[in-house]
Amino acid sequence: AQTVTQSQPEMSVQEAETVTLSCTYDTSESNYYLFWYKQPPSRQMILVIRQEAYKQQNATENRFSVNFQKAAKSFSLKISDSQLGDTAMYFCALTQGGSEKLVFGKGMKLTVNP
C-alpha cells in the first residue's frame, strides 16, 4: 500500500522568508512519482513540482525546490522568497509506477504574512 504523511497541519512565514514543508511516504515500489500540489482559496488544485524516484537530482521550479531523500522516504518542499500569493493548502502526493492510484497527504495550510 502507498501512504503519504504530512505531520504539520499549519505553518506561517513572513513575506520574503524561506519555509520548508515536510512530507514522508511509504511505498513498496522502486518506480514512483512524488508531487507537491497547491490549493489556494479558489480551491483550484495546481501542480507545483514533481519528482521521479529514479532521478537523484532534486527537482526545482523557480522559487520551489524539493529535498528528496529516497532512503528516508522523505520529500520536503522548500519555498524561497515567500510571497503573499503562496498562501494556500499544500498537498504532497504519490503515485506508484504501474498503479493508477494517486494518493494525497492530508495537506498543510501555509500562511504568508506581510
Add this chain to the structure above:
Amino acid sequence: SQTIHQWPATLVQPVGSPLSLECTVEGTSNPNLYWYRQAAGRGLQLLFYSVGIGQISSEVPQNLSASRPQDRQFILSSKKLLLSDSGFYLCAWSPLNTEAFFGQGTRLTVV
C-alpha cells in the same frame, strides 16, 4: 492542449435526492480519470478511478457510484444523497500514471 471541465460548480440538494456530477476531458485520449472528495479544511479522499471505458475502481464503499460511458467522460452519481455526502468534489485526469490535472471542483451541500 488538454482541458478538463467539471460541472456544476455549486450544488445544493435535499437529502434523499439523486446526484449527477459530470466531468469531461479534451485534447487527450484514454486518460486515467479520478473522483476525489475533500471535506472542509481536509485532505483529498480518492473515491473512484478509471483506466478505460466501463472500468471503475472504487476506493471507499459508500453511497456513491461512478461511470465512464465514453473515453473522456466521467460521472459521479448517487441515487439518494445523505447529509454526509456534502463536500467539495474534484475530478482529475492523468496521462500514464503520472501527475493529475484537476477540474475546478463542485461544492455540494446536502440539506
